[in-house]
Amino acid sequence: MKISSAAKRAFLAGAAIGVIGASVQPALAWSRTVSNMTIVPHNGSTVNVMFPSDGATSGTPNGNATTQIYGDYYWGGAGGTFTMNLQACGICYNLACGSCGVPTNVSHTGTSGHSDDPVNLWTGSQSIWDYFWLTASLSSVSGSPTVYLMGFGVGGF
Amino acid sequence: LSLRARVQVSGAAVIGVLVGAGLVLALEARAHRGTAEEPPASNQPNEPEVSAPPASRLDDRRLAALEAEMRELKQAKVHDSELAPAALPAPSPQSTLEQRNESVMAFHRKMEGEIASHRSEPRDERWATAKERTFSSQLAGVAAKITPSFSVVGVDCRTYTCVAELRWPNQEEAHASLRELLSSSVEIGCARRISLPDQPPAGDGYRASMLIDCSNSN
Numbered sequence: 039m040k041i042s043s044a045a046k047r048a049f050l051a052g053a054a055i056g057v058i059g060a061s062v063q064p065a066l067a068w069s070r071t072v073s074n075m076t077i078v079p080h081n082g083s084t085v086n087v088m089f090p091s092d093g094a095t096s097g098t099p100n101g102n103a104t105t106q107i108y109g110d111y112y113w114g115g116a117g118g119t120f121t122m123n124l125q126a127c128g129i130c131y132n133l134a135c136g137s138c139g140v141p142t143n144v145s146h147t148g149t150s151g152h153s154d155d156p157v158n159l160w161t162g163s164q165s166i167w168d169y170f171w172l173t174a175s176l177s178s179v180s181g182s183p184t185v186y187l188m189g190f191g192v193g194g195f
Numbered sequence: 196l197s198l199r200a201r202v203q204v205s206g207a208a209v210i211g212v213l214v215g216a217g218l219v220l221a222l223e224a225r226a227h228r229g230t231a232e233e234p235p236a237s238n239q240p241n242e243p244e245v246s247a248p249p250a251s252r253l254d255d256r257r258l259a260a261l262e263a264e265m266r267e268l269k270q271a272k273v274h275d276s277e278l279a280p281a282a283l284p285a286p287s288p289q290s291t292l293e294q295r296n297e298s299v300m301a302f303h304r305k306m307e308g309e310i311a312s313h314r315s316e317p318r319d320e321r322w323a324t325a326k327e328r329t330f331s332s333q334l335a336g337v338a339a340k341i342t343p344s345f346s347v348v349g350v351d352c353r354t355y356t357c358v359a360e361l362r363w364p365n366q367e368e369a370h371a372s373l374r375e376l377l378s379s380s381v382e383i384g385c386a387r388r389i390s391l392p393d394q395p396p397a398g399d400g401y402r403a404s405m406l407i408d409c410s411n412s413n
Contacts, residue, residue, distance in 0.1 A: 042200060042203060042204070044200065044203075044204050045200075045203045045204050045206075045207040046207065048204040048205070048207040048208040048211065049207035049208065049210060049211040049214075050211060051208060051211065052207065052208035052209060052210065052211025052212040052213075052214075052215065054211075054215060084378045084379055084381070086378055123381045123382070125381050127374075127377045127378065129373065129374060129377070130298070130299045130302060131295055131299075132295070132296075132299060132370075133370035133371070133373050133374070133391070134299050134302075134303075134370065134390070134391045134392065134393075135299055135302040135303065135306070135388075135389065135390045135391060136373050136374070136377050136388075136389055137377070137386070137387060137388040137389070138377050138380075138381070138386060138387050139386055140384075140385060140386045140411050140412050141381045141383075141384055141385075143384060158386070158411075161386075161388070162302075163298045163299055163301065163302040164298065164301075165294075165295065165298030165299075167295045167298065168298075171374075171378075173378045173381060175381055177382060
């Protein structure tokens with residue numbers, strides 16, 4: 039049977055599409071919104087939000103397989119200026135070691151608004167027995183802004 | 196194009212998609228199988244090499260081991276059918292504890308290496324002097340508001356990293372304050388890592404080093 043050049047081109051194009059389609063990985067294997075709806079105090083006190091430290095290393099929510107973290111908050115009230123400080127930390131099971139990633143510090147001005155800021159990853163001991171948590175706190179507050187933390191969005195493989 | 200040619204082109208395209216996708220999946224499966232069967236890398240530098248037995252001998256050994264395990268499971272089921280809901284071997288608590296401790300020890304060793312790297316880092320006088328003053332003040336502020344508290348013995352900065360020497364009355368208080376120390380030191384604005392290894396009791400309390408890594412900070 040004679041195969042036309044158009045059919046050959048269609049085969050090659052189809053093969054290319056098949057290769058690309060099968061190679062593309064999903065953006066995230068899992069994601070979780072860790073809710074913690076609370077007002078962040080003005081006095082610098084820290085709001086701590088724990089993250090589940092499930093034992094699996096991939097496929098289910100756990101600290102070591104996390105690739106993305108976002109802090110979600112909005113502000114209102116009388117308005118003013120403030121800096122939101124967000125960070126992600128990990129700690130060893132026996133409290134003998136711990137670490138936090140580079141904090142995210144974002145300044146805001148105005149009477150109301152909303153922000154969803156990326157947070158640098160925690161780094162624990164990389165063992166499945168680490169515990170993970172996120173923190174939110176305010177600094178450089180002037181005026182009377184009311185800042186509501188909604189929670190953190192966490193995702194990974 | 197004629198109807199026949201169109202059918203031919205469409206068919207070729209569909210076959211192409213299937214062949215391409217199948218090729219990728221087959222390669223992935225092969226790669227996965229290859230990594231799954233690789234033994235874990237050894238950390239022992241002087242471990243003697245052991246030659247692998249031929250595949251058939253290995254299969255025979257595995258088969259014999261599996262048969263022995265099956266016999267044990269059957270016997271366990273007969274003896275403990277009323278008591279044990281599942282006669283599967285449970286992971287040893289001792290081995291789990293050893294694995295946990297090994298990960299902590301690995302963290303301690305990594306920290307030692309990072310602090311040694313810090314000591315060999317050249318000193319940017321202007322940056323280091325400013326950061327030593329700022330971080331000392333910020334850590335003293337943290338010490339004033341958390342319980343158990345600690346004291347700042349000193350801060351040594353170089354070009355991108357600093358090491359803060361902290362002191363507690365004893366190791367238990369250091370462990371108890373660790374989480375709050377990390378949570379409350381966000382103002383430093385850099386990544387922080389701290390290791391609290393076991394130490395023999397000393398007259399002047401328990402000391403530990405916090406590494407402050409500003410290499411990825413603005």
